[in-house]
Amino acid sequence: MAFEDIAGQDPVVKRLRVATEKDHLPSGLIFYGIDGVGKKKTAYELARSLNCLGADPSCSCDSCVKIAHESHPDVLFIEPDGQYIKVDQVEPLIEHAMLRPFEGKKRIYIIDRAECIREETASRFLKTLEEPPLFAHFILLTAGLPSVLPTIRSRCGLFHFSELTPLMVEKLLVDRFDFGSDEARRRAALSGGSLGRSLSLEEQDFAYYAETSAWLDRSLLMGEMTPGELVAMILKEGTKTKIDLPDLQSRIDLMMEMVHDGMMGTRKLPGHFSGITETFDLYIRLLQARALISGNVAPEMVLEELLIHSDKEPLGKWTETFIRPLSWA
Ligand SMILES: [Zn+2]
CATH class of the missing domain: 3.40.50.300 (P-loop containing nucleotide triphosphate hydrolases)
Structure with missing residues (x-):
């Protein structure tokens, strides 16, 4: 050492x-x-x-x-x-x-x-x-x-102490923990910048993200989803009862990837995002949320910022649905 x-x-x-x-x-x-x-x-x-x-x-x-x-x-x-x-x-x-x-x-x-x-x-x-x-x-x-x-x-x-980049996590998993490169990449993608988290991921976590991603794809294809709903969907709790910053960060990363794909035209986003301005606006807000995470503010504050500012419509019910059941690590 x-x-x-x-x-x-x-x-x-x-x-x-x-x-x-x-x-x-x-x-x-x-x-x-x-x-x-x-x-x-x-x-x-x-x-x-x-x-x-x-x-x-x-x-x-x-x-x-x-x-x-x-x-x-x-x-x-x-x-x-x-x-x-x-x-x-x-x-x-x-x-x-x-x-x-x-x-x-x-x-x-x-x-x-x-x-x-x-x-x-x-x-x-x-x-x-x-x-x-x-x-x-x-x-x-x-x-x-x-x-x-x-x-x-x-x-x-x-x-x-900063979050690590996914590439850095991947390299550490290969060099120090003997993971194969595919498994290392899969873990790094959901690490939220934390080596510790990449090591503790279980199959159910991968399943949760795969499920969320598939669900989102289906919902988007069927049409109407507001930016608030999109945010709330990504942040929705699965079977877990606690959420921490790395967890929140990997969810936001996942969402940024989706929005990014939407802007690039490789993924269909719902009607509300047809305008590049709305999509870009959401992307910026996600970037801001990530900056808040880097500043190590409490996860509930990141969520509040994201939810309050992520829709022109009142987000009260989304806040109710998705924030209240969460407890914070
Ligand atoms: Zn010594």
């Missing part, structure tokens, strides 16, 4: 390296971006490079080996116990942070799903985050930056 192995996050890696070299690394860091793009891996790599006893990136010193096995006493990983990160999870960690490192040079605390820290827990934690011992760093990971408490956000350096 080395920084070189972290795919698609060059700007973040560069910032971290420069900060480490100049000894300017913030005590609190927030790594944010959709799930499955390398936040946790980068956190561990940072912990490794800060504690390594050698100089070689492919080092196998005692410290590097322990961190690779997640058994280093100075590198701790915490995730929500149930729905939240609880006070009694954070308190021992605050005491721990005051001690000199047991073995390494730095103490690193990696806190996953930082959006699950509530006020009660944060209040115990803020002072340490503000005036931490020199040898401690807190790395907070989140796919929902807007939900991280502002009091925490304002005390941390922010590092944005």
Whole structure:
């Protein structure tokens, strides 16, 4: 493992390296971006490079080996116990942070799903985050930056992890996970820019997208579908009860592909889209929705933007039908 192995996050890696070299690394860091793009891996790599006893990136010193096995006493990983990160999870960690490192040079605390820290827990934690011992760093990971408490956000350096391109996901699946090129391409297409998601896709997911696509083709051929209906159709929940940003993004990608094909004349779009202006307008809105996803706003906000602005007619009933049953990851 080395920084070189972290795919698609060059700007973040560069910032971290420069900060480490100049000894300017913030005590609190927030790594944010959709799930499955390398936040946790980068956190561990940072912990490794800060504690390594050698100089070689492919080092196998005692410290590097322990961190690779997640058994280093100075590198701790915490995730929500149930729905939240609880006070009694954070308190021992605050005491721990005051001690000199047991073995390494730095103490690193990696806190996953930082959006699950509530006020009660944060209040115990803020002072340490503000005036931490020199040898401690807190790395907070989140796919929902807007939900991280502002009091925490304002005390941390922010590092944005981008979605990967489908081509990048495809290449990683072939090179590192031994997928055949056809299977890798199929998975990359529905990955929504997340390597993690591409790996977790199941046959039912592929079936869902194939079904949606076929249904849409049939409906479009039969005629009347408003832009709002089209949006709602693509975003419609199948058997799943949760939707997250990668999921939303792959749906929007699918829809953009359809609209694009419509503009190119290789797919028939419904009557409402006969004018190039309407079609182009929808395409632009989809692009904007994608930009919102990249900015890591809450998925419900992306949907709201998309639904509210995607039809001249009131979209109340569509919002009712498609937003209400969803719960958000
Ligand atoms: Zn080492």
